[in-house]
Amino acid sequence: MSPKELYNVLNAVVPLYFSMLLAYSSIKHFKLFTADQCSGINRFVAIFAIPLLSFNFISRINPFHMHFLFLAADSLSKLFVLLLLLFWSHLFKNGSLDWSITLFSIATLPNTLVMGIPLLKSMYGDEQEDLMIQLVVMQSIIWYTVLLFLFEFRSARNSLMEKRSSNSVKEERGVSEEELVHVVVANYSLAENEIQRSQFVTKVSPELEEEEEDNEEKFPGIEELSKQQGVCESSVQVFSREDEIMREEHEKSQIGRLSVLLILRLVCHKLIRNLNFYASVLGISWALISSRWNVKKPLMMENSITILSNAGLGMAMFSLGLFMAMQPSIIACGKRLAAYGMIIRFIAGPAFMALSSVLLGIRGTTLKVSIVQAALPQGIVPFVFAKEYDLHPEMLSTAVIFGMIVSLPVTILYYMALGS
Amino acid sequence: MSPKELYNVLNAVVPLYFSMLLAYSSIKHFKLFTADQCSGINRFVAIFAIPLLSFNFISRINPFHMHFLFLAADSLSKLFVLLLLLFWSHLFKNGSLDWSITLFSIATLPNTLVMGIPLLKSMYGDEQEDLMIQLVVMQSIIWYTVLLFLFEFRSARNSLMEKRSSNSVKEERGVSEEELVHVVVANYSLAENEIQRSQFVTKVSPELEEEEEDNEEKFPGIEELSKQQGVCESSVQVFSREDEIMREEHEKSQIGRLSVLLILRLVCHKLIRNLNFYASVLGISWALISSRWNVKKPLMMENSITILSNAGLGMAMFSLGLFMAMQPSIIACGKRLAAYGMIIRFIAGPAFMALSSVLLGIRGTTLKVSIVQAALPQGIVPFVFAKEYDLHPEMLSTAVIFGMIVSLPVTILYYMALGS
Numbered sequence: 144m145s146p147k148e149l150y151n152v153l154n155a156v157v158p159l160y161f162s163m164l165l166a167y168s169s170i171k172h173f174k175l176f177t178a179d180q181c182s183g184i185n186r187f188v189a190i191f192a193i194p195l196l197s198f199n200f201i202s203r204i205n206p207f208h209m210h211f212l213f214l215a216a217d218s219l220s221k222l223f224v225l226l227l228l229l230f231w232s233h234l235f236k237n238g239s240l241d242w243s244i245t246l247f248s249i250a251t252l253p254n255t256l257v258m259g260i261p262l263l264k265s266m267y268g269d270e271q272e273d274l275m276i277q278l279v280v281m282q283s284i285i286w287y288t289v290l291l292f293l294f295e296f297r298s299a300r301n302s303l304m305e306k307r308s309s310n311s312v313k314e315e316r317g318v319s320e321e322e323l324v325h326v327v328v329a330n331y332s333l334a335e336n337e338i339q340r341s342q343f344v345t346k347v348s349p350e351l352e353e354e355e356e357d358n359e360e361k362f363p364g365i366e367e368l369s370k371q372q373g374v375c376e377s378s379v380q381v382f383s384r385e386d387e388i389m390r391e392e393h394e395k396s397q398i399g400r401l402s403v404l405l406i407l408r409l410v411c412h413k414l415i416r417n418l419n420f421y422a423s424v425l426g427i428s429w430a431l432i433s434s435r436w437n438v439k440k441p442l443m444m445e446n447s448i449t450i451l452s453n454a455g456l457g458m459a460m461f462s463l464g465l466f467m468a469m470q471p472s473i474i475a476c477g478k479r480l481a482a483y484g485m486i487i488r489f490i491a492g493p494a495f496m497a498l499s500s501v502l503l504g505i506r507g508t509t510l511k512v513s514i515v516q517a518a519l520p521q522g523i524v525p526f527v528f529a530k531e532y533d534l535h536p537e538m539l540s541t542a543v544i545f546g547m548i549v550s551l552p553v554t555i556l557y558y559m560a561l562g563s
Numbered sequence: 564m565s566p567k568e569l570y571n572v573l574n575a576v577v578p579l580y581f582s583m584l585l586a587y588s589s590i591k592h593f594k595l596f597t598a599d600q601c602s603g604i605n606r607f608v609a610i611f612a613i614p615l616l617s618f619n620f621i622s623r624i625n626p627f628h629m630h631f632l633f634l635a636a637d638s639l640s641k642l643f644v645l646l647l648l649l650f651w652s653h654l655f656k657n658g659s660l661d662w663s664i665t666l667f668s669i670a671t672l673p674n675t676l677v678m679g680i681p682l683l684k685s686m687y688g689d690e691q692e693d694l695m696i697q698l699v700v701m702q703s704i705i706w707y708t709v710l711l712f713l714f715e716f717r718s719a720r721n722s723l724m725e726k727r728s729s730n731s732v733k734e735e736r737g738v739s740e741e742e743l744v745h746v747v748v749a750n751y752s753l754a755e756n757e758i759q760r761s762q763f764v765t766k767v768s769p770e771l772e773e774e775e776e777d778n779e780e781k782f783p784g785i786e787e788l789s790k791q792q793g794v795c796e797s798s799v800q801v802f803s804r805e806d807e808i809m810r811e812e813h814e815k816s817q818i819g820r821l822s823v824l825l826i827l828r829l830v831c832h833k834l835i836r837n838l839n840f841y842a843s844v845l846g847i848s849w850a851l852i853s854s855r856w857n858v859k860k861p862l863m864m865e866n867s868i869t870i871l872s873n874a875g876l877g878m879a880m881f882s883l884g885l886f887m888a889m890q891p892s893i894i895a896c897g898k899r900l901a902a903y904g905m906i907i908r909f910i911a912g913p914a915f916m917a918l919s920s921v922l923l924g925i926r927g928t929t930l931k932v933s934i935v936q937a938a939l940p941q942g943i944v945p946f947v948f949a950k951e952y953d954l955h956p957e958m959l960s961t962a963v964i965f966g967m968i969v970s971l972p973v974t975i976l977y978y979m980a981l982g983s
Contacts, residue, residue, distance in 0.1 A: 153863060154862045154863050154866055155866070157863045157866070157867065158863065158866040158867040158869070158870040159870070161867040161870070162867070162870050162871055165611070165871070169610075175606065175610060176603055176606060176607075177599070177603075179597070179599035179600060179602075179603065180599060180600070180602055180603025180606055181603060182599075182600055182603065183596055183597075183599065183600025183601060183602065183603030183604050184603050184604060184607050186595065186596060186600055187596075187604050187881075190589075190595060191585070191881075442574045443573060443574050443577045443578065446574055446575070446577070446578040447577065447578040447581040447582070449578070450578040450579070450581070450582050450876060450877035450880075451582055451585070451877045451881070453873040453874065453876075453877060454873065454874035454877050454878055456870060456873075457870035457871045457873060457874050458874055458878075460870075461607075461611075461871070
């Protein structure tokens, strides 16, 4: 790799970090924004900038010419990690579903949209941008759905455990299918009520909030948390009120077809309130129509999207910097866990990806792209989910924040090691 | 003018309006942001997006190849309007300095940066973009300073009038120079104290604000007002605490050399807290260095600025839409005044500009550019000043908001009438 190539990469990456550090120091050193004002910027990023950015990228690909082998390798590695973790949680005493979900997020879900596209493009040229966009599509349509399913499954199981422990039948092991179905049905109708109340998550009227304050005091949703702490809501706008009902208990259970279907419907209910999911589905739909019948977006529509999605990249990094500055500590989960997290994110993740790519016969630049993209910093969406379901949020926030700092030298080392 | 040309113009303008309407309806119909959250977005626009946008534009021009005749025509028309108004305020009974300042803003200070550059570029081609950027430089370095001077002069005179009326010497007409100097000195030291307290306007620490709350209750600065009302602070970050001390009184006065110097120093104190002024001065300095010695910005620096200034255009319009939605009425100053305002903005302004351009021998495309740019909607900065100095803010807010709506058909009519 020539110094010229390294310089090109830095030209693409340093501005992203500049934007993040500007936000960080505007809070830490200059106190330019209050917590409420930060949440305004974060909301703008989550509701408009990021969904429009991902729509804008995705709608431009040709779904009939995807690199299916590359996507298969990506899916294989994620599936492999997931099965390994579930196997561990089922068969080993120290295994747990909770940690399986967290480790799955950290090992397999990098920040492909905001960091991945500009970085990989600067490293391997414009023609590799398409590969990254294809990964963005897969991640937001398939893998975030899988992650949501895991979280909802855990919620259902925990509700059940709680119910059973309150009925003091703790000694009895194993959960019957009937019981699980019952809990899932209860969760399901809870979610349905919730949706009827607030048709669309992002529609938060201040008056409404006041009205509902009494009911909600016990169950602060992510909306409330983020307001209090100015937390980065980037990328997803979902909140649930069931969070606090569910308490952590480590139990294995059996699950039947009916309850899986019900959990899936719960997941759907989450998805229809997730703007990024909409953006991806709309983007890929437009891409299909446009490639099939060779239709182009009218320039007026294209420009209207671009004018705000242009803000996406810089604002997303800015929002991340605000989030960073609002945290009491950069390494919220402690040094030991942070170190494990970094090893999983930057070594185990890329290793699994490399393995499955080589297994499927991927070579050359595509292999390099597949490895380097797996070594990107942690994606934001898994953090938002972790916060929402209250499952190791401090671990994910560390992976996001500390990971951003670590990733710059790490991805460049990977880039240098793999050669250009 | 062909339909194709009109279509090009609409392709450039509609996205700006789209961004504004998205913000408007996200408040009016969906209540997506609270007032505090809006002020966060507006602050981001005022502190980062707009100054970086104007720096980015200005730093790219060649100050050794400015169109000096075009700039002279612009200055001539502004100067002519100003002298006419001052003449009216001095010699006619119904004339007043207050209305002279407001009418000067409305007649001569359009929105050149956000609306002007994209619109004129789409109408008359890329090579005319430079003319608009040169106007942006002149406006933010010279004409906003003149406007500030007028406001500070009025403040000093009004303080004096108030002091005299409280001493119940109302019957005596005419202000002595000595008295005026005294008041200006008082204002000046007030401003100096203020600067010592809050070294940099944008540095608003929440704790500091709480501490100062008691002192400030009587003098809510623009900062506080905008927080309460979620007001658009776009383009300038200045606030003063003298606002409310000054009461409107219509009087004519004489002024000596010393007090002019002192008022100028007060104006300087305002300017050093105005981020747009910095952006323009830095931009033109860079442009001078870069054109003189043929130096280019390092790509890393260029990209770091672009990543946030890219957000500028869309976010500025978004911020305007939020401001629009927060107002109790689009026509805050009443229909009669609004109609006068529109006539001055869209007919008198362009007429003076056309006159002085023709007088200086400007013809062809440059003449068209000079007329159409004068018919752009009201600039935001004069509104922010009007709000700060509490001088007909509802008139300026109407000119900004209602002007935005009216300007689309009006500028297109001008464009069609002038031919391509």
